Each structure stands twice: as structure tokens, then as C-alpha cells.
Amino acid sequence: MSAAHRGARDRSIPFKNPGWAGNTGEFDLSEDQVRGTDYAPSRAPEGGHPAVSATHPYLLAEKTPDAPLFQGPYRERFQKILSRYPERQGALLPTLNLAQELRGHVSPETMEEVAHLLDLSPAYVRGVASFYTMYNRSPVGRYLIQVCTNVSCNLCGADEVLATILEHTGTELGETSGDGRFTVIEAECLAACGFPTCVQINSKYYENVMPADVPTILENLS
Numbered sequence: 320m321s322a323a324h325r326g327a328r329d330r331s332i333p334f335k336n337p338g339w340a341g342n343t344g345e346f347d348l349s350e351d352q353v354r355g356t357d358y359a360p361s362r363a364p365e366g367g368h369p370a371v372s373a374t375h376p377y378l379l380a381e382k383t384p385d386a387p388l389f390q391g392p393y394r395e396r397f398q399k400i401l402s403r404y405p406e407r408q409g410a411l412l413p414t415l416n417l418a419q420e421l422r423g424h425v426s427p428e429t430m431e432e433v434a435h436l437l438d439l440s441p442a443y444v445r446g447v448a449s450f451y452t453m454y455n456r457s458p459v460g461r462y463l464i465q466v467c468t469n470v471s472c473n474l475c476g477a478d479e480v481l482a483t484i485l486e487h488t489g490t491e492l493g494e495t496s497g498d499g500r501f502t503v504i505e506a507e508c509l510a511a512c513g514f515p516t517c518v519q520i521n522s523k524y525y526e527n528v529m530p531a532d533v534p535t536i537l538e539n540l541s
């Protein structure tokens with residue numbers, strides 16, 4: 320299903336996602352229940368097409384760093400994740416995703432808790448979590464802004480887009496703004512090379528972003 324079609328979907332109808340969120344066994348959650356609604360396609364103010372983050376984890380504005388792993392709906396989602404793998408080790412990446420969605424980052428303590436949940440060694444979990452750049456290993460702001468500065472985007476002005484975002488958020492690269500709203504980082508290709516410059520804000524993609532688009536994009540963040 321294309322991103323455009325997904326954007327037009329009647330979201331009241333449970334969607335049987337064949338991916339990691341698919342229904343297994345006794346668990347019958349809709350895609351929105353599993354993934355949240357923050358992934359909904361979004362369009363840059365000027366041009367581009369609706370797009371959606373191609374990758375897990377889903378990054379939410381609201382974060383609860385002290386939330387337990389896992390309770391309530393998150394517990395149900397964790398059980399569903401476990402049901403998809405013959406061994407607990409296989410569930411490591413989606414479990415880390417879920418923990419990051421809930422807490423906003425994957426701290427050393429979170430890695431230890433995940434290790435305990437999955438009967439893995441803390442060292443193994445640390446090795447995996449530190450390999451993937453998608454895991455935030457320190458707290459991030461309400462909005463994590465990832466600007467692709469790889470080749471395609473760079474040739475189309477990504478450096479200017481990044482500089483404009485830093486200027487308008489009043490922060491430094493890799494830092495979180497004083498009001499806690501923004502963390503801005505560079506990304507090494509967001510897999511939207513045909514639509515440079517690509518910017519990912521939490522779970523949403525903004526494509527064909529030009530420096531002039533930046534103020535509107537930031538103002539539209541809730």
C-alpha cells in the first residue's frame with residue numbers, strides 16, 4: 320500500500336498490518352492502537368507529497384521517562400510483540416522501540432529492564448541499542464528534528480535547511496532548546512532521496528523542504 324493510499328484510509332476501520340504490528344493469536348489491535356496516530360502522513364507546506372516515517376521507532380511528543388515497562392495498553396502491545404517471535408531474543412528491537420516510544424529515550428536503566436523482560440544479558444541489549452542510531456540514548460525534546468544532510472539532500476540545499484532550523488529553534492546541533500521543545504540532529508539519509516531535502520520531525524516526514532518552509536513547519540507543530 321502506498322503512503323498516499325494509507326493517508327486516505329478510513330481510520331475507523333481496523334487495518335490488518337502484515338508487518339510487525341500484524342495480528343497474531345489472541346491479540347487483535349488496530350494499527351492505530353499499535354502504532355499510535357502520530358505517524359499520519361504529512362505534507363510540506365510547499366510541494367512534496369504526503370509521506371510517513373518508514374522506520375521504527377515511533378517518536379511521540381509526549382514522553383514519560385519514569386513510566387514502568389510495561390503496563391496497560393503498552394503491556395498488551397508488549398505481549399503482542401512477544402507472540403510474534405519463537406524466542407524472546409527476536410523481540411528485542413520492537414521492545415526497545417516500544418520502550419523509547421513510551422519514555423522518549425533508551426537509557427542504560429531502560430536497557431537493563433528490557434534485558435530482564437527478555438531474559439537477555441544487559442551487555443547484549445546495550446550492544447544492540449548502541450548500534451542503531453534510531454535509538455535515542457539520552458533525552459530529547461518534545462520534537463526531535465532530524466535533517467538529512469546526505470548526498471541527495473545536500474546537493475539540494477540541506478545545509479541551508481539545517482542552518483535555518485537551528486536559527487528558528489534557537490538551539491545548537493545535537494542540543495535541546497532551553498524550553499525543551501526541540502532537539503535538532505543530522506540524519507544520514509532518511510530513505511526519501513527522491514524528495515530532498517527530507518526532514519523528519521518525530522514520526523513525520525517533510526519532503527522537498529526549502530529554507531523558506533521552515534518557519535511554517537515549526538509554527539504548525541502542536
Ligand code: FES
Nearest residue numbers: 467472509511512
Ligand atoms: S539523501 Fe536525503 S533522504 Fe536520502
